[in-house]
Amino acid sequence: MGYSGGYEATSLRTWELFRQIAVVKNDAPGFMRRLGVVLLAAGSSFRMQRPKLLLAWGGTSIAGHQIRIWNEFGVGQIAVVCAEGDRAMQSELDRIHCPPENRILNPAAHNGMFSSIRCAARWSGWKAGLTHWAITLGDQPHLRRETLQSLLMFAATHPDKICQPRLKDHFRHPVLMPKTVFVELGTTKATMLKEFLETMPGNVLGCEVDDPGLDQDIDTPADYEKALARFSIR
Numbered sequence: 742m743g744y745s746g747g748y749e750a751t752s753l754r755t756w757e758l759f760r761q762i763a764v765v766k767n768d769a770p771g772f773m774r775r776l777g778v779v780l781l782a783a784g785s786s787f788r789m790q791r792p793k794l795l796l797a798w799g800g801t802s803i804a805g806h807q808i809r810i811w812n813e814f815g816v817g818q819i820a821v822v823c824a825e826g827d828r829a830m831q832s833e834l835d836r837i838h839c840p841p842e843n844r845i846l847n848p849a850a851h852n853g854m855f856s857s858i859r860c861a862a863r864w865s866g867w868k869a870g871l872t873h874w875a876i877t878l879g880d881q882p883h884l885r886r887e888t889l890q891s892l893l894m895f896a897a898t899h900p901d902k903i904c905q906p907r908l909k910d911h912f913r914h915p916v917l918m919p920k921t922v923f924v925e926l927g928t929t930k931a932t933m934l935k936e937f938l939e940t941m942p943g944n945v946l947g948c949e950v951d952d953p954g955l956d957q958d959i960d961t962p963a964d965y966e967k968a969l970a971r972f973s974i975r
Contacts, residue, residue, distance in 0.1 A: 772897040773815040775872040776917075779861040780807055782879040783824040783850035788960045795833050796965060798882045804830075805837040806882045814893065816875075818868045819843060822857040824850035842866060855933050862926035873900070874923045876934070877915035880959045883972040888952040892917065895948035903938065906955060907947030912938075913955045 782804060786793045794804040801809065804821070811819050821839060823830045825846040834844060847860045858876060873896065888906060896904040896917040903922055905912040916934070922944070931937035938945055959968050 770815060772873070772900075773893065774817045775870060776816045776893075777867055777871040777874045778811045778816050778819040779845075779858065779874060779876045780804070780811075780819060780821045780879055781854060781857050781877065782821050782830060783827070783847045783857045784854065784879065785824075785851070789962060789965065792827075792829055793959060793965075794879045795829060798969075801837065802833055803880065803882045804833055804839075807877070807879065808837060808839060810882075810886065810889065811875075811877075814889070817871050820845050820861065820864065820866065822847055822861055853933075855931075858926055858934055859929075862923055872920050873917060874920070875915045875917045881914060881954070883954040883957055883959070883968050885952050885954060888950050888954070889915070891950055892948050895946070899946055901944075903941070903945045904948055905945065906950045906952070908950060908952065908955045912945070912947055 782794045784793065789796075794802060794807075796803050799806040799809075808819055808821070819839075820843045821830075821834060822845045823834070825848040827850075831844075843866070845857075845860050845864050845866070847857045849856045861874075861876070892904060892906050892915065896902075901919060903919075904917045905914070907913065916938070922941070926937065929937050929940075931940065954972065957964075957968055957971065959965050
């Protein structure tokens with residue numbers, strides 16, 4: 742009888758897990774509509790010697806490709822963080838029909854990536870009703886769509902946690918987080934995103950994925966050509 746009781750308990754837990762997964766799948770469109778995306782595009786691209794997000798990718802620019810992919814997921818809002826005074830980026834955003842109201846200008850972009858994240862967290866232009874945010878690097882156009890989809894489903898399953906893709910025991914980008922955490926980014930005394938996340942280790946979960954793109958940086962012209970060849974994007 743003891744064995745039978747254990748089996749029944751296990752079966753109940755299994756069915757509960759299946760029920761939760763079904764709920765998440767049914768609510769996936771709702772989760773996407775409540776998700777804001779921060780696209781970081783204020784870097785200097787010093788090593789590339791030209792603006793990375795303006796490079797050609799998938800029939801458009803890297804910026805255009807990134808925005809297109811996230812739009813296809815049906816997210817609630819995509820905001821691009823640009824360096825204040827970057828006319829080239831503004832012209833490209835005009836070309837790909839990114840509305841001005843979805844652009845965040847960082848007057849201190851020279852202070853690095855975290856200054857752009859803080860700008861996004863303090864920005865007043867986010868739509869009402871958003872409950873989660875994804876912070877994504879501008880130079881990751883080569884991530885598999887399945888990787889992003891898995892991460893989104895994982896975050897929907899763990900709505901109170903910070904969720905990141907994990908490869909070879911290392912956390913990667915994009916980073917998804919609930920509103921309570923995102924708001925804290927605007928006032929934190931941390932100087933880097935990694936430092937901020939390390940203050941809440943129990944709240945960070947890794948979504949195991951096997952995507953070689955997570956190991957591929959696009960920092961130099963050679964990196965760019967390698968990524969184009971490796972991921973067959975023209």
